Amino acid sequence: MARLNDNYCKLKAGYLFPxxxxxxxxxxxxxxxxxxxxxxxxxxxxxxxxxxAAIAALHAAADELATRDTFRGYGPEQGYPFLRAAIAQNDYRDRGIEIADDEIFVSDGSKCDCANILDILGDQNHFAIPDPVYPVYADTNVMAGHTGAAAPDGAFAGLTYLAGNAENGFVPPPPTTGKIDVAYLCFPNNPTGAVATRAQLAEWVAYALANDVLLLFDAAYEAYIQDPTLPRSIYEIEGARRCAIEFRSFSKNGGFTGVRCAFTVVPKELTATTADGTRLPLHGLWLRRMTTKFNGTAYIVQRAAEALYTPQGKAQVAALVAHYTGNAAILRQAAATAGLRVFGGENAPYIWASAPDGLSSWEFFDKMLTDANVVITPGSGFGRAGEGWFRISAFNSRKNATEVARRLADLLKTNAG
Amino acid sequence: MARLNDNYCKLKAGYLFPxxxxxxxxxxxxxxxxxxxxxxxxxxxxxxxxxxAAIAALHAAADELATRDTFRGYGPEQGYPFLRAAIAQNDYRDRGIEIADDEIFVSDGSKCDCANILDILGDQNHFAIPDPVYPVYADTNVMAGHTGAAAPDGAFAGLTYLAGNAENGFVPPPPTTGKIDVAYLCFPNNPTGAVATRAQLAEWVAYALANDVLLLFDAAYEAYIQDPTLPRSIYEIEGARRCAIEFRSFSKNGGFTGVRCAFTVVPKELTATTADGTRLPLHGLWLRRMTTKFNGTAYIVQRAAEALYTPQGKAQVAALVAHYTGNAAILRQAAATAGLRVFGGENAPYIWASAPDGLSSWEFFDKMLTDANVVITPGSGFGRAGEGWFRISAFNSRKNATEVARRLADLLKTNAG
Structure with a gap:
């Protein structure tokens, strides 16, 4: 009798975006x-x-596939050497971070990578997840059977939630009680836009090394960090090569959300323990996972990603990021001027603000929709600790961002009057 | 203490292709x-x-991404409606097979789909796997913890192996003893090139319905079936919508091995059982799996796949398939003329032949490499039942295929002399 994975039945039916x-x-x-x-x-x-630069690379690579001599079929599952080298050199070694080409694993998305990483980890691990945060971390742990049922407030038994709030600036510190084995971190954070300082990340790395905890560091929004004192990679912290995996994406810097390219960094010193207590490198397990369950990212897509590292590509990416960062500043200013408590929007493309007048996240969502005709994201959709907050995305045209800022100001003025 | 997935330690180090x-x-x-x-x-x-047609579609779609008005970001994780409709119409409904557009799930590869399908199935299931067969089925079950250790002959405890041999034409029948819950089938088979007849598939479907067994039907090589009496889809068999998932790919018809596009068919009637005995549709679980752990196939790639269904695209795919099928006929003829027992090569791009003189698969691999300078695939790499056999791929230029046929004939003549 064929049995389904019962853990799926624990998932809540209403995922946020639907x-x-x-x-x-x-x-x-x-x-x-x-x-x-x-x-x-x-x-x-x-x-x-x-x-x-990416468009030109797509065209050139498509033309290569049109003739026999330059045609490419299956590529290396872990990514073409040209892209792994461009990433390791530009994103890491040029910034003084020691990462080898073969510690980079190219994929078709950070969502996939953050989800698939569970494949190589034991089900005995106790997982810690920030709250609020991108829902995929929790949902994939539920699917993998790492949790009990959801409580009425949506929290799953068996997970440790790391609560963010205005007091800790939505950068939760390591837990002081309880035992965890694996912790997700996401900076710049989705949805709060919060970014950990060097000292805060160093505290996490020290905690991880002292307690043999694996850190899963999601840096998909790294390109938005403007403040040079903030760490862009966890490997800027001494010791992180022994306790952290980092996830990065071309979605939000190169605009690749529909093109699909990302990568995972697995340092060779990073180990975890087998049932008999042996420590083994996770690098070999991830390589085996990717070669067995994945067939590589499309060649033309990898060429497009490589083009983002050319001088022209870098300038174009910088201009794109500057565009969205400019939107973020306008939106952040509007929310702050209206008297809301505001996080993010400075080194992140998301503005995270408190709903006015004690409204719940969904109540303010409905008000923005019906009164201002603006779709925002209710903070409670990202976890209990998001209740009473909302997220505004800066991914828009300048005209729309300015108009949203104006409508938000109007709505809250009316509201206050 | 972070623990790794111990099941990975059961995998054999030397995967076939490395x-x-x-x-x-x-x-x-x-x-x-x-x-x-x-x-x-x-x-x-x-x-x-x-x-x-695919090249033109790649260029056109890349150009769409170059301007704001036609830019596309995240697409539907389950695939764009234009491609789901083209697949369901052309591959199924035009052939009299009832499949709805939303029963098609577009992905970046059949390898991924065949591996990821385990996500939605319970770990209690007992899995049956053909022997010889594509190694991914067994390896992903090992990784998921569905097996014990490997025996010296490479077989994993806890799996039921469905042995193919010359007597059953490498189309193993359903098991007559023992209890299984899920069975993989692959026709045209990789590596043997064997294709199940309508009666043979009907026997499997009847067995599945009678015993509540889920069939995972891998039809990645379907385009190579020339004989109109052979089924190209399991859904040609009455009742299969209630017991089978089908995997298809654009890799071997459109030559998309480096472009990455495939699809999975999950009929809405198909159910499996929860712990409390409730039957639930697998369609909803797969949808949830794909929306949570995947972000869709690249837009430009989906446009290229769609182009394969235009009149020009269909003619070009037919020409490609005819080219490889022509190679297969030449290679099959050479092996048969040399006196080897031969399967496949008629409705499949693989020729499966017995090694001469009682040589093992690897012994004949080495002989072909050193004496004929031809790389073949040792049959034992696909399972115990492949020992003493070898696979020749027809994916090559006509010149190379002809030359390989000549060298094979020469080698075996010398050998016999």
Whole structure:
């Protein structure tokens, strides 16, 4: 008798983004004028075209596939050497961080990597997850059977939640009680936009080394860090090569959300323990996982990613990031001026603000939708600690970002008056 | 203390293709003249350029990403409607098979899909795996903890092996003893090239329905079936919608091994059982798996796949398949004429032949490499039942295929003399 994976039944039916889509659709049907004015700042998807260097690389690579002599079939599952070298050199070694080419594993997305990493870890591990945070960490642990059922507030038994709040600046410190084996960290954070300082990351690395904890460091928004004193990679912290895996993406710097390319860094010194107490490098396990369950990222896509590291590509990426960062500054300013408590928006493409007048996240979502015709993301969708907060995405045109800032100011003025 | 997934330690270190690469490299270093003559028929990778329709679609889609108005970011994780509709219409409904658009899930590869399908199935299931067969089925079950250790002959405790042999034409029938819950089937088979007849597949479907067994039907080589009496989809068999998932790929028809596009079919009637005995559709679980752990296949790649279904695309795919099928006929003829027992090569791109003179698979691999300077694939690399057999891939230029046929004939003539 074929049995299904019962853990899927523990997942909550209403995933955040489908629920947003449902409410937006209902609104649009009920209010055609509002629909016409609607501006979407909900999902963190880029809006601006791909850098010209990437477009040129896509065309050139497609032409290579058109003739027998330059055709390429299966590539190395872990990524082509040309891209692994460009990443390791530009993102790490040029910044004084020792990462070898073969510690870079190219993939088709950070979502996949953050989810698939569980494949190589034992189910005995106790996992710690920030709250609020990107829902994929928790959901994939539920699917893998690492949790019990969800409580009415949405928290899953068996996970340790690392609560962010205004007091800790949404950078939760390592837990002081309880035992954990693996911890997810995400800086710049989705959804709060918070970024850990060097001292805060050093505290996490020291904790990890002292307690034999593996850190899963999601740095998908690293390109938005403008402050030169903030760490962009966990490997800027001494000792991190022995306790951390880092995830990066081309989605939010090169605008690759529809092109699909990302990478995972697994240092060779990083080990974990077998049942008999032997320590083995995770590098070999991840290599085996990728070669057995993945067939590599499309050749043309890898060429497009490589093009982001050319001088022209770098300038175009910088301009894209500057565009979204400019939007973020406008939105952050509007929320702050309106008297909301605001995090993020400075070294991150997300603005995280408190809902006014004690409204819940979904209440303010509905108010923004119906009164301002702006789609935001309710903070409670990212975890209990997000209740009472909301996220605005800076991924938009400048015109839309300015208009959203204006509507937010208007709404909150009306509200206060 | 971070623990790794101990199941990975059960995997055999020497995966087939790395071992082939090691022996070929050693040969090339030792024999520069042989290296110059070397023809590779080892890995099943296509060699001919992408169809012009696909190239044109890649260029057009890349251009769409270059301007704001036509830019696309995140797409639906389960695939764009345009591609799901093209697949369901052309591959199924036009052939009288009832499959809805939303039963098609687009991915970046059949290897990934065949591996990831285990995510939604319970670990209590007992899995049956053909022997010989594509190694990914067994390896992913080992990784998922569904097996014990490997025996000296490479077989894993806890799996049921469905032995193929010359007597059953390498189409193993359903087991007559023992209890299984899930069975992999692969037709046209990799590596044997065997194709199940309609009666044979009907026997499997009847067995599955009678015993509540889930069939995982890998049809990646479906395009090579020339005989109109042979089933190209398991859904041609009455009742299969209630017991089978089908995997298909654009790798071997459109030559997409480096472009990365495939799909999985999950009919909505297909159910499996929860711990409390409830039957639930697997469709919803797979949808949840894909939306949570995957971010969709690249937009430009999906446009290229769609182009294979245009009239020009279909003609170009047919020409590609005819080219490789022509190679297969030449290679099959050579092996048969030399007196070997031969399977496949008629409705499949692989020729499966017995090693002469009682040689083992690896002994004949070494002989072909050193004496004929041809790389083949040792049958034992696909399982115990492959011992004494070898695979020749028809994915090559016509010139190379003809030359390999000539060298094979020469070698075996010398041998016999």
């Amino acid at each position: 629920e947003i889509a449902r409410r937006v659709n209902a609104f649009c049907e009920a209010d055609p004028d509002g629909k016409a004015r609607l501006i979407r700042c909900g999902i963190g998807d880029v809006t601006e075209p791909l850098p010209p | 071992e082939i690469a090691r022996r070929v490299n050693a040969f090339c270093e030792a024999d520069p003249d042989g290296k110059a003559r070397l023809i590779r028929c080892g890995i099943g990778d296509v060699t001919e350029p992408l169809p012009p």
